[in-house]
Amino acid sequence: MEGSSQKSLWKKEKDFYHVTHKVPCGDGPYVKAKQAQLVQKDLEGAIVWFWKAINAGDRVESALKDMVVVMKQPHRSEEAIEAINSFRPRCSKQAQESLDNLLLDLYKKCGKVDEEIALLKKKLRLIYQGETFNGKPTKKARSHGKKVQVSIKQETSRLLGNLGWAYMQKTNYMAGEVVYKKAQMIDPDANKACNLALCLIKQARYNEARTVLEDVLQARLPGSDTKSRNQAEELLLDLQPLQPPPFLPGLDLDDEDFVDGLERWMNEWAPLRSKRLPIFEEISPFRDQLAC
Structure with a gap:
């Protein structure tokens, strides 16, 4: 009986350890990686064990995602990008969207704007083809620590907003303007309005x-909080109507497939029109300006 009690106590202590440190049970390389990451706070050691887990086929998807998150901390983003591109074929179809989101963060961190633009266009094409959210109309996400439901409409607008910002980093304000207008038409908010005004x-x-910024200041748009209003006020102060127009580059030829119009997109994927989601019907009146 005494031996049984000791085993029971040991099991309770072990379970408490795993719950407290959020470490999975087992003794494989993935578990050792999580122990190094969460308990020992040894990020370099965790990366080594995550690599071993991937190579051993031990929870490959989780190991790859967790390793990439850890790599972002010691400034190994370039290596993390290579890891995703190398091992994503070994991950399920359901894992590809989250891997793309990790890649987008890494591209931003590394200043790889062209790669970021290409990936955002790819994700928008998947929405057009009805393949986003693994075929579901919504997905669960976290916003400010809370679980929320994100709709296809919201996701499309978010991706377009990110694409507009990427174009702005390349000083392609004409493309940024077109994309931000599409995003605002789908799911408007004050932050994207300020970026549109800047374009x-x-x-x-x-x-x-000025008209766009007045909408923010008058709280006519969702998300018109103190931060967005302050940003709108700063932009209004910067307006100098008498300043001569700056030199503005035209749309790059590489961007024509996205910025010239949705028409080319619709023609290219004509057999898939039956799968087109309702959100794209809202964009279609502007297909002469935007295409993926």
């Missing part, structure tokens, strides 16, 4: 920019 300011279209 207009960079093109010396001050009156249009």
Whole structure:
């Protein structure tokens, strides 16, 4: 009986250890990686064990995602990008979306704007083809620590907003303007409105920019909080109507497939029109301006 009690006590202590440190049970390389990461706080050691887990086929998807997250901390983003591209074929179809999201964060961290733009376009194409969220109309996500339901409409607008920002990093304000307008038409918010106004300011279209900013200041858009209103006020102060228009690059030829219009996109995927989600019907009146 005494031996049984000791085993029971040992089991309770072990379970408490795993629950407290959020470490899975077992003794494989993935578990050792999580112990190094969460208990010992040894990030370099954790990366070594995550590599071993992937090579051993031990919870490959979780090991790859966790390793990439750890790699972002010691500034090994380039290596993390290579790891995702090398091992994602070994992951399930359901894991590809989360891997793409990790890649987007890594591209931003590394300043790989062209790669970021290409991946955002790819994700928008998947929405068009009805393959986002693994075929479901919504997905669960976290926002400010809370679990929320994200709709296809919200995801499309978010991706377009990110794409607009990426174009702005390349000083391609004309493309940024087109994309932000599409995002605002689908699911408007104050933050994207401020970025749209900045695109207009960079093109010396001050009156249009002022109109957009007034919507933010008058709280006519969702998300018009103190931060967005302060940003709108700063942009209004920066407006200089008498300033000569700056030199603005035209749309790159590489961007024509996205910015020139949805028409090419619709023609290219004509057999898939039956799968097209309702959100793209909302964009279609502007297909002469935007395509993926």
